[in-house]
C-alpha cells in the first residue's frame with residue numbers, strides 16, 4: 001500500500017500521506033506548524049487551518065509531495081483512527097516527554113497500527129517538548145529501546161525550540177521512498193500488484209501481504 | 221497630391237499599396253496586405269474553417285460512439301427508439317438551441333453543424349437516458365440529458381487540444397461506457413473495481429504519454445472522470461444491489477433523533493453569536509447539502525471542501541488561530557447534525573467507489589472527505605460517553621422525555637436565576653424562545669379572533685329575528701288599513717276644493 005510513487009523513471013514525483021497520532025496536547029499541531037510554517041504559538045499565523053498541510057521536498061533529485069494529516073486527539077474520537085490512517089505511508093506517533101500517560105498512548109497506537117497495516121507503514125515515535133527536559137517523565141533509553149522493538153524509529157523534538165523536526169521529516173521521507181522503491185521492484189519482478197495499492201479508500205485487505213524483507217523500517 | 225509624391229519619394233509602387241484582393245482600396249501590411257474589409261472577411265473565413273473542422277471531428281467521434289453503442293445494444297435500442305426518439309430528440313434540440321441563443325456572434329455556421337450533431341437521428345444517449353429514467357419526470361430527464369450532452373461536448377472540446385492522443389482517450393472512454401452498460405447487474409464492489417481498473421490503466425497510459433508529468437495526467441484524468449461518471453451516475457449511484465438506501469434512511473432518522481445535541485456538548489469552538497461565524501455556519505450547511513446534487517465524484521468532493529473551508533473560517537474567527545484537527549472534526553460533526561445532508565451514506569459510498577483514487581489518498585479534498593467519513597461514523601456510534609452525558613440523561617433526551625434546554629444540569633449556558641429556557645445565551649435557543657413567544661402571542665390573538673367571530677355569528681343569527689320583531693312592533697303600532705285608502709277619492713282631502721270654480725257644465729244651445 002506504500003507505493004505513493006507515480007511517474008516514469010526520470011521525473012518521478014512521490015506522493016506520501018503521513019498521519020499524526022497521539023494524545024491531545026502533546027504538540028502534534030505545533031510540530032507540523034513549526035515544520036511547514038516555521039512558527040510556534042504564533043497568533044499571527046496566516047494559514048486558515050493547521051489540520052492538513054503539505055510540503056514539497058527534493059530528496060536526492062527526486063520530488064516528494066508530503067501531505068501531513070493532523071488527527072483529532074480527543075479520547076472520544078479514538079475509534080475513528082482507522083479511517084484516518086488507512087492508505088498512509090507513514091505515521092508520526094507523538095508523546096510529551098513530561099507525560100508518562102502520553103507515552104502509553106503511543107504504545108497503544110503502535111499495536112493498533114501494526115495489527116491493521118502490518119509492516120506497510122513507516123512508524124516514527126516522537127518524544128516532543130525536550131525543552132522541558134527537567135520535567136522529563138519518560139526515559140530516553142526506555143523510549144528508544146521500545147521503538148526498536150517494534151520496528152519504529154525514535155526522535156526527540158521541540159516544537160518550541162525548533163529542534164529535531166527537519167531531521168524527523170526528512171528521515172521519514174527517505175524511508176518512505178525506500179519502501180516505495182522496494183515495492184516497485186517487487187512489482188517489476190512480476191509479483192502481482194496488490195489491489196489495494198491503487199485503491200483510495202477501500203479498506204484493509206485480509207490477505208497477508210508479502211512485504212520486502214529488509215524494508216525501510218528495519219534497516220537503521 | 222502630396223501623398224503620392226511622398227510615396228514616390230520612397231520608391232514604392234502604388235500597386236503594392238493596394239489591397240491584394242484587388243478591391244481598389246488600400247491595403248495594410250498588418251492585415252497581410254489586405255484592406256480592412258477584405259481582411260475581416262478572410263480572417264472570418266479561416267476561423268470558421270477551423271471551427272468547422274473541430275466540429276466535424278467532434279461529430280465523427282460522436283457518430284462512432286453511437287455506432288458502437290447501437291451495435292452493442294442492437295435490438296433493444298431500435299425498438300425503443302420508435303416511441304421515444306422523436307420526443308427526446310426534440311427536447312434535446314429545443315434545449316440546445318435555447319442554450320445556443322445565449323452565445324454571441326460568429327456562430328451561424330456552427331449552429332447548423334451543432335444542430336446536426338445533436339439531431340434526433342444521430343443521437344443515442346438521450347434514448348438511453350429515457351430508458352433508464354422511466355420513473356423520472358420529462359423535465360428531469362431532459363435536464364439530465366442536457367447535462368450529459370454538455371459534458372460530452374466539453375470533453376470533446378478538451379480532447380481536441382490533445383489531438384491524436386485525445387482521439388484515443390475518447391475511444392477508450394466510449395468503449396468503457398459501452399462495456400459498463402452491459403454490466404448493470406454487477407454488485408457495487410465489482411462496478412467500483414471496473415471503474416478503478418479503468419482509471420488505473422488510463423493513468424498508466426497517460427503517464428507514459430506525458431513522460432511522467434503528473435499534473436498533465438491529473439488534468440486529463442479529471443476530465444475522464446467527469447465524462448464517464450456523468451454517464452454512469454444513474455446506474456451506479458445508490459444501486460439496488462446494495463443497502464445504501466436503507467443506510468441513508470437509518471442515518472437520516474438517527475440525525476433527526478439527535479436534534480437535541482448542542483454545540484456545547486460537542487465542544488465545538490465556533491461562537492455563533494458572532495455574525496460572521498453564524499454566516500459561515502450557514503454556508504457550510506448549504507455546501508454539505510448541495511453535495512447530493514452533483515454527479516461527478518470530484519464535484520461532490522468540491523462541496524465537502526467548500527463546507528470545510530467555511531468551518532475553518534468560523535473557527536479562525538472564534539479562536540483567532542488556525543483550526544487544528546481537534547477543532548475541525550467536532551465542528552464538522554455539528555454541521556452534519558444541523559444539515560442532515562440528503563443521502564449521506566450513498567454519497568460517501570459513491571465517492572469511495574468511483575472517485576479517482578489519487579485525489580482521495582493524498583489530496584486536500586481527500587482529507588476533508590475522510591473527516592466527513594469520520595463524522596458519519598461518529599454520529600452512527602454516538603452514545604452518552606461521546607457527549608459526556610450520563611446514560612440516563614442520554615436516554616431521556618433520545619426518548620424526548622427531556623430536553624437539555626430545560627435541564628438544570630446544563631444551566632451553564634442559561635442565565636442563572638432567570639426563568640429557564642427564556643433567556644438562553646445560545647443564539648439559536650434565544651431565537652427559538654423568541655419564536656415560541658411569538659407563537660403563543662399569535663395563538664392568543666387567534667383565540668380572541670375566534671371569540672369575536674363567534675360573537676359576530678351569534679349577532680348575525682339574532683339579527684333577522686330582531687329585525688322581524690321590530691317590523692312586527694311597527695306594524696302593530698301602525699296597522700295597515702288598505703280598505704280606508706280609496707282609489708276613487710283622488711281629491712278627497714283636497715282642501716282647496718271650495719275655492720275652485722264650479723265644474724263646467726254642458727250648456728245646451730238651441731238653434
Ligand SMILES: Nc1nc2c(ncn2[C@@H]2O[C@H](COP(=O)(O)OP(=O)(O)O)[C@@H](O)[C@H]2O)c(=O)[nH]1
Nearest residue numbers: 024025026027028029030041128129158159160
Ligand atoms: N514547552 C513546549 N511546549 C510545547 C511544545 N510543543 C507544543 N507545546 C505546547 O503544548 C500545547 C499543546 O500543543 P498542540 O500543538 O496544540 O498539541 P496537540 O493537541 O497534540 O495538537 C500548546 O500549549 C503548545 O504551546 C514544545 O516543544 N515545548
Ligand SMILES: [Mg+2]
Nearest residue numbers: 028029544546
Ligand atoms: Mg492538535
Ligand SMILES: [Zn+2]
Nearest residue numbers: 239243255258
Ligand atoms: Zn480589399
